[in-house]
Amino acid sequence: MARFTLPRDIYFGPDAISELKNLKGYQKAFIVTGGHSMRKTGFLQKLDDVLKEAGLQTFIYDGVEPDPSIERVYDGAKAMREFEPDVIVAIGGGSPMDAAKAMWVFYEYPEKTFEDIKNPFTMPKLRKKAIFVGIPSTSGTASEVTAFSVITDYSTDIKYPLADFEITPDIAVLDSDIPMTMPKTLTAHTGMDALTHAIEAYVASARSDFSDALALKAISSIFDSILDSYNGDAEARGKMHIAQCLAGMAFSNALLGIAHSLAHKTGAVFHIPHGCCNAILLPNVIQYNSRVCMERYAQIAREVGLPGATDKQLTNSLVDAVRELNKKLSIAPTYQENGVSEEDFNAHCKEIAVNAVGDPCTGSNPRATDAENMLKVLTCAYYGQDVTF
Numbered sequence: 001m002a003r004f005t006l007p008r009d010i011y012f013g014p015d016a017i018s019e020l021k022n023l024k025g026y027q028k029a030f031i032v033t034g035g036h037s038m039r040k041t042g043f044l045q046k047l048d049d050v051l052k053e054a055g056l057q058t059f060i061y062d063g064v065e066p067d068p069s070i071e072r073v074y075d076g077a078k079a080m081r082e083f084e085p086d087v088i089v090a091i092g093g094g095s096p097m098d099a100a101k102a103m104w105v106f107y108e109y110p111e112k113t114f115e116d117i118k119n120p121f122t123m124p125k126l127r128k129k130a131i132f133v134g135i136p137s138t139s140g141t142a143s144e145v146t147a148f149s150v151i152t153d154y155s156t157d158i159k160y161p162l163a164d165f166e167i168t169p170d171i172a173v174l175d176s177d178i179p180m181t182m183p184k185t186l187t188a189h190t191g192m193d194a195l196t197h198a199i200e201a202y203v204a205s206a207r208s209d210f211s212d213a214l215a216l217k218a219i220s221s222i223f224d225s226i227l228d229s230y231n232g233d234a235e236a237r238g239k240m241h242i243a244q245c246l247a248g249m250a251f252s253n254a255l256l257g258i259a260h261s262l263a264h265k266t267g268a269v270f271h272i273p274h275g276c277c278n279a280i281l282l283p284n285v286i287q288y289n290s291r292v293c294m295e296r297y298a299q300i301a302r303e304v305g306l307p308g309a310t311d312k313q314l315t316n317s318l319v320d321a322v323r324e325l326n327k328k329l330s331i332a333p334t335y336q337e338n339g340v341s342e343e344d345f346n347a348h349c350k351e352i353a354v355n356a357v358g359d360p361c362t363g364s365n366p367r368a369t370d371a372e373n374m375l376k377v378l379t380c381a382y383y384g385q386d387v388t389f
Contacts, residue, residue, distance in 0.1 A: 004210045004253050005165045007134075007145055012174035012242065017046055017135065020173065021053045023087065029056040030085035030130075032076060032100035034064045034092040038137060041181045047091055047135065059083045064092070067152045067159065067268070068099035070114050077106035080130075089133040093190075094141025094150070094274075097134050101149040101167040104132055114151075114160075120360045123164035134169040137178045139229070139240040140190025140275055142197065142248020144172040152268055159264040161360050168252065174245055176238040184230055187237075188329035189275030191226040194244035195322070196259050196278035198222065201251035203289060203296045204364045211254035216303050218247035223304040223321075230329055255364035259285040261356040262378055269348050270340050279331045280338065283319045284380045287387035290315050292367045334384040345382050353378055 011019040023029075029051045031044070038044040044060070051058050061079050064072060080088070080103055088107075090100035105117055108129045117123050126132075134144030143149070149162040182190070198218035201211055221243035228236035262285075263277035290297055294311045301314035306321055308314035323333060332338050335345065353375035356362065362369065369377075373389070380387050 002208055003165070004208065005147065005168050006249055007169050007172045009170070010145070010172045010174065010245070012176070014176050016173050016175040017043070017050055020047070020050045020133070023051070023054045023056070026054075026056055026087045028083060028085040029058045029087040029089050030080050030083055031058055031060045032064060032088065032090045032096050032103065033060065033062045034066075034096045035062070037181065038092050041178075043137070043175075043178055044091065047089065051089070056087065059085070064096040064099045066095050067150075068095050069152055069154050072099055073102040073114075073151060074106060076100070076103035077110070080104075080107035081110060084129075086130050087133060088130050089135065091135040091137065093136070093138040094143045097136065097141070097143035098149040098151065101132065101143070102151050102162060104130065104167065117162060117164075118160050120163040121165075123162075123166045126166045127170075131170040132167070133171040133173065135173040135175065135178070136241070138182055138186060138190040139179050139237070139244040140193035142194065142244050142252075144169055144174070145245055145248045146252035148252065150264065150274075157268045158355055159268045161260070161264060163360050172245070174241055176241050179237050179241050180234060182237075185330075187230050188331055189273045189279070190244070191222065191229060191240060191275070192279035192282070192326070192329065192331065193275035194240070194247045195219065195222045195226070195325075196282050197244070197251045197256065198247035199282065199286070199300060200257040200259055201247065201254040202300060203293045203366045204251070204254040204257055205366055206364050207254040211250040214246045214250035215254065216300070218243045218250060219300055220303050221246070226325065227328055256361040257285065257289065257365035258356065258362055258369060258374065258377065260361040261359035261365070262352070262374065262381070264359055264361070265352045265356045266335065266378070269352060270335065270344070272335070272338055272340070276331060276338065279326050279329075280333060280335060281377075281381050283322050284377050284387045286315065286319050286322070288373070288377050289365065289367045296366075335382040336384070340382065349375060349378055349382070
């Protein structure tokens with residue numbers, strides 16, 4: 001038997017935050033957010049006002065950093081236990097949403113440790129104390145609809161993708177007014193993160209007819225909209241906000257692959273944004289995986305109108321198209337061109353490869369891999385070489 005899990009409710013469109021005024025029957029809302037962007041743009045205040053209109057007492061926990069740490073999670077859970085909310089609302093990028101999900105676990109189960117939940121699908125039953133609402137400000141991570149939360153252990157420089165359907169949010173709010181505030185670089189990185197989600201979900205070993213439909217629609221919409229979104233077109237920003245959510249629903253159920261395994265590990269060590277890491281890795285990972293699922297990549301190429309008479313030609317066109325997107329989005333195509341020195345790369349690459357094999361995303365990659373092949377893919381991504389093995 002397979003399983004397909006989504007949030008119960010998704011509100012979307014302009015001013016979608018206002019729908020939360022109908023959140024009746026609850027007493028206290030604990031709001032988790034990042035730095036100052038949601039406060040500066042007024043969306044945090046708007047959320048607070050809407051929740052109060054619904055009759056909830058609110059508490060704002062802000063300052064969640066990019067790539068939130070285990071320590072941040074424990075601190076937020078402590079604040080939750082003091083406030084005792086029955087609704088947890090995360091607003092912002094993937095980081096505050098991911099942090100809030102992990103906080104939620106330790107709020108409901110204070111006796112648990114990170115070691116208890118870091119392995120996939122080992123979380124206890126949630127919703128004994130609170131439900132979860134996710135409101136994304138960026139168009140990429142789709143944490144508002146996924147069963148994932150990425151937390152960093154800075155003592156080992158390892159990012160852990162926590163995975164369990166228990167942390168799939170109850171409500172997602174896709175307010176298309178919010179992503180209009182994204183700067184261009186963030187728009188590029190999050191957009192390529194979303195594209196990687198959708199492409200990896202379409203070839204992942206746990207894919208299904210349900211996830212395939214969502215993944216293909218997301219890929220098509222992203223190819224149509226990402227460049228216009230990057231250049232500030234309001235309609236395209238709105239379409240990207242929906243497309244990244246479709247990609248999130250696909251990969252939350254189909255799972256991902258080694259682009260994400262390597263992105264998690266390289267991002268933590270080299271301090272490069274997650275979406276940028278995915279953009280660098282995606283062409284090489286397509287080349288690596290095409291040995292076992294070329295027909296799937298060819299279908300993606302057909303879906304977005306790329307040229308080619310054979311599956312191989314179509315797959316090559318897809319690789320070229322991803323590289324061209326990176327170029328037009330001003331994303332340097334290699335780790336070397338993103339500022340990682342050879343000395344730094346050589347000092348960490350073998351350890352990264354070993355850790356990436358153990359990443360939860362590796363298990364659903366369509367082609368089996370080991371540390372040796374993971375290192376080869378990473379080396380190709382560092383120097384900008386094609387994967388031919």
